Amino acid sequence: MFDSFEVVPAVDVQDGQVVQLVGGERGTGRTYGDPVEAARNWAAAGADTLHLVDLDGAFEGERANAAAIERVVAATDADVQVGGGIRTATDAFDLLESGVDRVILGTVAVENPDVVSTIAERYPDGVLVSLDSKGGEVVVSGWTEGTGLDPAEAAARFVEAGAAGILFTDVDVEGRMEGVRGEEVRRIVSAVDAPVIASGGVATVEDVRIVHDAGAAAVVVGTALYEGAFTLAAARDAVA
Numbered sequence: 001m002f003d004s005f006e007v008v009p010a011v012d013v014q015d016g017q018v019v020q021l022v023g024g025e026r027g028t029g030r031t032y033g034d035p036v037e038a039a040r041n042w043a044a045a046g047a048d049t050l051h052l053v054d055l056d057g058a059f060e061g062e063r064a065n066a067a068a069i070e071r072v073v074a075a076t077d078a079d080v081q082v083g084g085g086i087r088t089a090t091d092a093f094d095l096l097e098s099g100v101d102r103v104i105l106g107t108v109a110v111e112n113p114d115v116v117s118t119i120a121e122r123y124p125d126g127v128l129v130s131l132d133s134k135g136g137e138v139v140v141s142g143w144t145e146g147t148g149l150d151p152a153e154a155a156a157r158f159v160e161a162g163a164a165g166i167l168f169t170d171v172d173v174e175g176r177m178e179g180v181r182g183e184e185v186r187r188i189v190s191a192v193d194a195p196v197i198a199s200g201g202v203a204t205v206e207d208v209r210i211v212h213d214a215g216a217a218a219v220v221v222g223t224a225l226y227e228g229a230f231t232l233a234a235a236r237d238a239v240a
Contacts, residue, residue, distance in 0.1 A: 120162030
């Protein structure tokens with residue numbers, strides 16, 4: 001999935017615009033323009049992978065920004081991983097057949113784990129399971145509902161079910177630019193024999209190094225890049 005450690009820009013889409021939320025809370029985000037323009041800029045800056053989330057889909061339970069995401073996929077040669085509002089295997093297959101490289105399953109994986117195996121049978125490298133952790137438990141439905149699941153234990157089960165990797169988001173620090181919690185990332189990495197992509201809290205290039213040193217295969221960065229805290233090139237150089 002990742003030949004070497006990657007810094008992956010986030011292109012989270014709400015109402016057709018790039019938005020970065022704080023702590024996963026609706027109404028807290030800042031907008032950063034057109035997602036196609038953002039995707040092209042990140043690809044031109046050297047991004048090998050782009051992380052797209054349909055925020056409206058995540059909150060509402062069905063895909064809501066499909067047109068914007070399709071335009072992003074068509075606009076760049078970078079790998080694209082997409083999440084938010086994917087609730088059935090059919091949704092996932094439609095995305096994978098349209099050129100998306102990986103789908104990210106969150107709520108549906110927790111509620112119906114068999115869907116992971118169903119998709120993985122056809123696309124063995126095509127499924128990431130998103131485990132969003134808030135207060136030490138996995139949360140779903142746009143980070144609004146607790147599940148009681150331990151993130152590390154859940155990660156192990158989903159990899160066994162066929163997930164090609166785990167996307168671990170530390171919601172408690174998401175969008176706050178206050179730093180990552182490397183021990184949380186390390187705990188997930190230790191639980192699985194599969195790539196772990198970490199997200200949440202990155203504020204400096206040192207945070208990128210911490211995620212790298214924790215054993216993750218990649219880190220998703222959103223607000224820090226959009227706010228100019230550092231460049232994509234600087235982040236990549238920090239772990240080269």
